Amino acid sequence: MISLDGVMQGPGGPEEDTSGDFKYGGWTAPYSDESFGKIINEELSVLFDLLLGRKTYEIWVPYWPKQTGPIADPFNKAKKYVVSNKGVDLTWKESILIHDDVVANIKALKKEDGPMLQVWGSSKLLQTLLKNDLVDELRLKIFPVTIGSGKRLFAEGTIPAAFELLNSEALPSGVILANYKRSGEFKTGSLA
Numbered sequence: 155m156i157s158l159d160g161v162m163q164g165p166g167g168p169e170e171d172t173s174g175d176f177k178y179g180g181w182t183a184p185y186s187d188e189s190f191g192k193i194i195n196e197e198l199s200v201l202f203d204l205l206l207g208r209k210t211y212e213i214w215v216p217y218w219p220k221q222t223g224p225i226a227d228p229f230n231k232a233k234k235y236v237v238s239n240k241g242v243d244l245t246w247k248e249s250i251l252i253h254d255d256v257v258a259n260i261k262a263l264k265k266e267d268g269p270m271l272q273v274w275g276s277s278k279l280l281q282t283l284l285k286n287d288l289v290d291e292l293r294l295k296i297f298p299v300t301i302g303s304g305k306r307l308f309a310e311g312t313i314p315a316a317f318e319l320l321n322s323e324a325l326p327s328g329v330i331l332a333n334y335k336r337s338g339e340f341k342t343g344s345l346a
Contacts, residue, residue, distance in 0.1 A: 155182050155295045156307050162277055163304035165297075170213060171275075176304050185297055185327040193331060197293065198228040201269040205260070207276035208238035214275075215246045235263060235271070237279050257286045264288070277305040284312040291335045292317060298328035314340035 155165040164171040164179030171179065206214070211234065218229045234249040236242050237256055244251060252259045260283070264271065273280060283289050294307075317334035324330050 155297065157181065157297055157299050157301045159300045159302065160306040160308055161301040161304040162275070162307045163301075171209070171305075173209075174304070178301050178304065181299055181301060182295075182297055185325075185329050187325070187327050189325045190295075190327060190329060193295075193325075195224045197272075198225060202228070202272045203233040203235065203269050204229065205235045205237070205263075205271045205273045205276070205279070207279035208236060208240060208242055209278070210275035211236045211238075211242065211246075211249070215243075219246050232269075232272075237276075237282075256282060257288070260286075260288055264290075277307070277309075280307065281309050281311055284308070284315075287313060287315065287336075289315075289336060291320075291333065294330075294332045294334070296330040296332065298330075316340050 156162045161178075163173075163176050165182040166180065167183075168179040214229075218226055221230075230247065232248065234246055235252050236244065236249055237252045237260075239253050239256075242251060252263070273283070280289075316337050316339060318337035320333040320335055322330065322332045
């Protein structure tokens with residue numbers, strides 16, 4: 155979930171992530187209608203594991219393990235690979251710490267014969283994935299707002315990369331869904 159200007163911080167609520175004095179948490183709520191809920195439920199209906207940064211894990215762990223339903227059930231069932239070089243209280247069922255050489259560990263994890271890995275939130279982890287060409291697909295939910303400040307999906311260090319549009323859709327709320335897969339080398343040319 156990103157704003158038009160690429161902010162991904164605190165989409166779910168005012169207190170979700172206030173780091174850096176972020177004051178705009180909950181910016182997706184006015185656009186989260188039935189059509190948006192249907193898309194989220196479809197994405198969570200396939201078998202997947204989660205790859206999460208420490209901060210997202212720590213935001214989620216007091217909430218999701220106590221919930222049930224079409225979002226909570228898949229989250230609770232999935233293995234949660236938590237990336238952190240600090241200690242993390244891995245109390246949520248199926249939580250596994252990834253530390254030390256994070257890039258090598260994620261590359262090894264991607265080679266395993268398991269379900270797809272989904273990343274939700276985890277802005278710092280996403281920067282590591284983007285810098286090291288470890289993103290196979292982007293499922294962007296672009297909300298019709300600009301925020302100006304906050305953690306961004308594509309921050310400094312993102313490598314040049316080409317993606318192919320798999321599908322897109324505009325929801326009645328104005329949210330645009332755009333799913334891309336990694337498609338080879340970045341190319342340049344001339345319009346002249």
